[in-house]
Amino acid sequence: xxxxxxxxxxxxxxxxxxxxxxxxxxxxxxxxxxxxIVQRHTLLRELPQxxxxxxxxxxxxVTAFNEEAVIVESIRSLLQTDYPEFEIVVVNDGSKDxxxxxxxxxxxxxxxxxTVQQRLPHKPIRAVYRSKPFPNLRVIDKENGGCKAxxxxxxxxxxxxxxxxxxDADTILEKDTHKLLVQPFLxxxxxxxxxxxxxxxxxxxxxxxxxLEKSIAYRKPLVLFQVLEYMRAFLFVRVxxxxxxxxxxxxxxxxxxDRNAVIEVGGYSRQTHAxxxxxxxxxxxxxxxxEKKYRIANVPDANxxxxxxxxxxxxxxxxxRWHQGFVECLWFNRRLxxxxxxxxxxxxxxxxxxxxxxxxxxxxIGGYVSTLILxxxxxxxxxxxxxxxxxxVGLGVLLTVTAMLLEELMFHTYPRPKQLLTLLVAAFVENVxxxxxxxxxRFTGLIYWAIGYEExxxxxxxASWQNTEDAEVPSQKDTKDSIIxxxxxxxx
Amino acid sequence: xxxxxxxxxxxWLAKWVxxxxxxxxxxVSIHIIVLRYLLIRRNRREAALHEQWQPILxxxxxxxxxxxxxxxxxxxTSFLVLWxxxxxxxxxxxxxxxxxVAKKLELDEWALKAxxxxxxxxxxxxxxxxxxxxxxxxxxxxxxxxHASPVTSLCAAKAILRIDPHxxxxxxxxxxxxxxxxxxxxxxxxxxxxGADVVTKPLIxxxxxxxxxxxxxxxxxLDTAYEEEVAPLVSKLLRDSNDENVLMxxxxxxxxxxxxxxxxxxxxxxxxxxxxxxxxxxGELGTEExxxxxxxxxxxxxxxxxxxxxxxxxxLPTMTVPRLKRIASEHQNFFxxxxxxxxxKEREAFQ
Numbered sequence: 151x152x153x154x155x156x157x158x159x160x161x162x163x164x165x166x167x168x169x170x171x172x173x174x175x176x177x178x179x180x181x182x183x184x185x186x187i188v189q190r191h192t193l194l195r196e197l198p199q200x201x202x203x204x205x206x207x208x209x210x211x212v213t214a215f216n217e218e219a220v221i222v223e224s225i226r227s228l229l230q231t232d233y234p235e236f237e238i239v240v241v242n243d244g245s246k247d248x249x250x251x252x253x254x255x256x257x258x259x260x261x262x263x264x265t266v267q268q269r270l271p272h273k274p275i276r277a278v279y280r281s282k283p284f285p286n287l288r289v290i291d292k293e294n295g296g297c298k299a300x301x302x303x304x305x306x307x308x309x310x311x312x313x314x315x316x317x318d319a320d321t322i323l324e325k326d327t328h329k330l331l332v333q334p335f336l337x338x339x340x341x342x343x344x345x346x347x348x349x350x351x352x353x354x355x356x357x358x359x360x361x362l363e364k365s366i367a368y369r370k371p372l373v374l375f376q377v378l379e380y381m382r383a384f385l386f387v388r389v390x391x392x393x394x395x396x397x398x399x400x401x402x403x404x405x406x407x408d409r410n411a412v413i414e415v416g417g418y419s420r421q422t423h424a425x426x427x428x429x430x431x432x433x434x435x436x437x438x439x440x441e442k443k444y445r446i447a448n449v450p451d452a453n454x455x456x457x458x459x460x461x462x463x464x465x466x467x468x469x470x471r472w473h474q475g476f477v478e479c480l481w482f483n484r485r486l487x488x489x490x491x492x493x494x495x496x497x498x499x500x501x502x503x504x505x506x507x508x509x510x511x512x513x514x515i516g517g518y519v520s521t522l523i524l525x526x527x528x529x530x531x532x533x534x535x536x537x538x539x540x541x542x543v544g545l546g547v548l549l550t551v552t553a554m555l556l557e558e559l560m561f562h563t564y565p566r567p568k569q570l571l572t573l574l575v576a577a578f579v580e581n582v583x584x585x586x587x588x589x590x591x592r593f594t595g596l597i598y599w600a601i602g603y604e605e606x607x608x609x610x611x612x613a614s615w616q617n618t619e620d621a622e623v624p625s626q627k628d629t630k631d632s633i634i635x636x637x638x639x640x641x642x
Numbered sequence: 643x644x645x646x647x648x649x650x651x652x653x654w655l656a657k658w659v660x661x662x663x664x665x666x667x668x669x670v671s672i673h674i675i676v677l678r679y680l681l682i683r684r685n686r687r688e689a690a691l692h693e694q695w696q697p698i699l700x701x702x703x704x705x706x707x708x709x710x711x712x713x714x715x716x717x718x719t720s721f722l723v724l725w726x727x728x729x730x731x732x733x734x735x736x737x738x739x740x741x742x743v744a745k746k747l748e749l750d751e752w753a754l755k756a757x758x759x760x761x762x763x764x765x766x767x768x769x770x771x772x773x774x775x776x777x778x779x780x781x782x783x784x785x786x787x788x789h790a791s792p793v794t795s796l797c798a799a800k801a802i803l804r805i806d807p808h809x810x811x812x813x814x815x816x817x818x819x820x821x822x823x824x825x826x827x828x829x830x831x832x833x834x835x836x837g838a839d840v841v842t843k844p845l846i847x848x849x850x851x852x853x854x855x856x857x858x859x860x861x862x863x864l865d866t867a868y869e870e871e872v873a874p875l876v877s878k879l880l881r882d883s884n885d886e887n888v889l890m891x892x893x894x895x896x897x898x899x900x901x902x903x904x905x906x907x908x909x910x911x912x913x914x915x916x917x918x919x920x921x922x923x924x925g926e927l928g929t930e931e932x933x934x935x936x937x938x939x940x941x942x943x944x945x946x947x948x949x950x951x952x953x954x955x956x957x958l959p960t961m962t963v964p965r966l967k968r969i970a971s972e973h974q975n976f977f978x979x980x981x982x983x984x985x986x987k988e989r990e991a992f993q
Contacts, residue, residue, distance in 0.1 A: 163652070186761065205827045206827075260991045260992070261991075262984075262987065262988050262991060263983070263984035263987045263988065264984075265949065265981065265984045265985070265988070267945040267946075267949070280988075280991075280992075282992070333825070336825035336826065336827050336828070337792050337793075337823055337824075337825050338823055339822070531653070533653060534652075534653040534656070537653055537656040537657040537660055538653075538656050538660075540656070540657070540660035540661070540664070541656045541657075541659055541660035541663065543660075544659070544660045544661070544662075544663030544664045544667065545659075545660075545663050547663075547664075547667045548663045548666050548667050548670070551667055551670045551671055551674065552670060554670075554674055555670050555673060555674055555677075558674050558677045558678060558681075559677065562678075562681055567675075567678055567682075570674065570675070570678055574671055574674070
């Protein structure tokens with residue numbers, strides 16, 4: 151018994167050293183590569199850039215299931231996209247509310263015969279609508295497929311441009327997001343997918359789908375912790391892997407894909423909880439198997455803003471589902487591990503994802519439980535435990551403040567000193583309680599995957615940050631609740 | 643409990659690494675706060691700079707401003723961003739006056755020195771030298787255009803073409819086939835700005851010396867040249883080339899109705915991509931004579947060829963909705979009849 155506990159403690163220690171060394175390495179990599187990427191885009195942001203006829207046209211694809219409350223504002227916002235040639239394809243995934251009707255009324259949609267070549271698996275398309283005043287807006291009305299992947303596949307089939315950008319109905323884009331996202335495609339013709347950065351919109355001032363003021367939700371600790379998590383994930387983890395050309399995932403909330411590449415791999419998988427993560431791994435695998443040159447890139451300054459769960463229950467559901475989906479995706483594409491052609495991706499990045507991401511909650515929980523047992527039986531070395539706690543908190547906060555440093559050096563997203571100070575305080579506080587509970591949620595996701603358990607999929611989102619004049623105190627009147635079918639929210 | 647009780651070295655390590663990491667946290671936090679303080683100061687300084695210089699730069703529209711205020715060394719980059727912004731937006735007369743302001747402030751000298759600076763200063767310096775048409779920077783800019791990273795080299799190319807387009811365009815065009823990482827959007831923008839007068843001749847000359855992928859890269863920019871002058875090259879390639887990508891590029895650029903026989907022949911090409919592009923082309927240039935061909939192509943085995951042929955058919959000048967309806971009903975092939983009927987209904991809805 152004690153030998154087992156001892157082994158667990160040593161395993162935890164090895165894991166702890168490994169994960170921190172890996173994250174610090176990624177941090178150093180992104181510290182050196184991030185400035186190069188951002189400075190390249192500096193003049194693009196600072197000087198007016200006239201359009202030419204040479205930008206690659208893009209299809210903005212919005213999947214909607216029961217989005218009656220937000221869909222019209224979202225599409226109005228997308229119609230203002232600053233890009234020379236684009237179309238908007240809205241896929242109404244058999245909504246049970248008035249999503250289709252409000253779209254027809256708001257955009258004067260006219261029903262057309264279905265001229266869509268079906269090359270990807272999805273439920274039948276019932277009708278195609280086109281807007282009379284906005285010829286670049288089409289709405290695809292289809293039977294409900296039970297998952298976002300089904301709707302996305304229909305959207306990809308219906309889109310006509312070579313690059314497709316899947317978006318959520320409540321995603322807020324910055325003016326130049328797609329101009330920045332398209333850059334890797336213009337620079338390297340072997341690019342097949344590009345990811346951007348996801349930011350948390352809770353606390354921001356948003357009106358009619360346009361970001362008026364970037365801020366944070368001061369009084370909502372769960373949201374603040376998520377702001378820090380997203381900062382770490384998008385500022386050093388993804389930038390670091392991208393610098394090694396071994397980016398394993400890009401966010402489902404913001405991405406740009408070569409449409410032909412997506413069709414070639416058979417579109418989104420309808421068998422996973424995280425289809426947006428799974429497709430990236432499958433693209434990697436497909437291109438490695440075929441020995442075709444390809445590139446999956448990351449543009450850290452191409453931002454989109456999305457709503458984060460504000461309550462414990464919703465956040466728990468999201469994290470359990472994300473982790474379950476993440477492990478599923480790794481399992482489906484397990485051939486990527488040590489793939490003979492996979493280079494850094496297969497020999498470093500994927501093993502890292504398995505050990506330090508997928509299995510980490512089990513090891514972390516194992517560490518907590520064994521420490522508790524040692525404590526209960528009076529075998530805990532209090533001095534040792536205290537210093538290991540100090541080390542754990544110290545390194546955790548160090549990684550977070552380094553991500554904040556990168557943020558401050560490159561983007562200055564949050565303009566007020568108060569916001570910065572609040573985040574600094576949250577960087578300390580998240581280590582006590584939130585990190586542990588998060589590990590527990592992810593552990594639950596791991597268990598659910600192992601036993602094949604399906605949790606109820608309804609998830610409540612409160613779009614309280616939309617159309618608010620006061621970012622800190624959202625008005626009840628403007629609060630819209632929408633039930634979003636699980637899977638419609640993208641994994642970050 | 644060896645681990646918990648007697649691993650003193652580990653505990654000692656944990657203690658010191660823990661303390662060091664906390665000290666580092668403190669230092670990084672202070673660094674962040676200092677950076678924010680400096681940012682606030684820089685923003686204030688920039689706002690003051692804009693307030694002072696914006697009216698002066700606006701007055702460049704009316705003439706060369708006199709009595710310029712002193713520009714401090716540390717404000718040069720902020721000023722140049724503003725100055726470049728005005729250059730991107732002002733018309734010809736204003737540009738000369740903007741250049742006069744920059745020369746008076748000796749920014750040409752700063753830009754020449756800044757070519758070796760960090761990336762932001764370097765890009766700003768390259769842009770500035772281009773607007774100033776500063777020939778002293780030519781050799782260094784040429785070197786950057788030939789060897790630097792895609793973004794920097796294209797920025798240098800833009801500057802070179804602004805300094806001397808006649809000399810610069812052939813040098814730039816020579817690099818297009820080999821610099822496969824260059825953004826074709828930016829290349830197109832640069833060539834368009836240089837103008838068809840200087841682009842046409844060297845583009846035709848250089849394109850006729852290349853083939854395969856290198857030729858395809860050049861053919862993308864045919865629309866930056868005079869249509870009638872590139873037409874013989876396009877006709878020649880349509881006639882002689884077997885390369886699918888070359889044919890596709892030429893079909894996108896074709897404007898001469900004399901090429902119709904070749905386009906019609908390509909509607910039977912082995913590649914569905916070529917057949918699709920040929921159908922689009924016939925929609926733009928085709929005549930009454932092409933209706934049977936497009937009707938036949940609407941029954942092609944490839945969906946895209948069918949889709950584009952049906953749309954091309956609808957685009958023909960003599961085509962009407964009732965006629966389209968009749969063609970759909972008389973079509974022998976189910977797929978052809980189906981797609982033409984759908985296009986007809988779409989046209990009807992938007993008429």
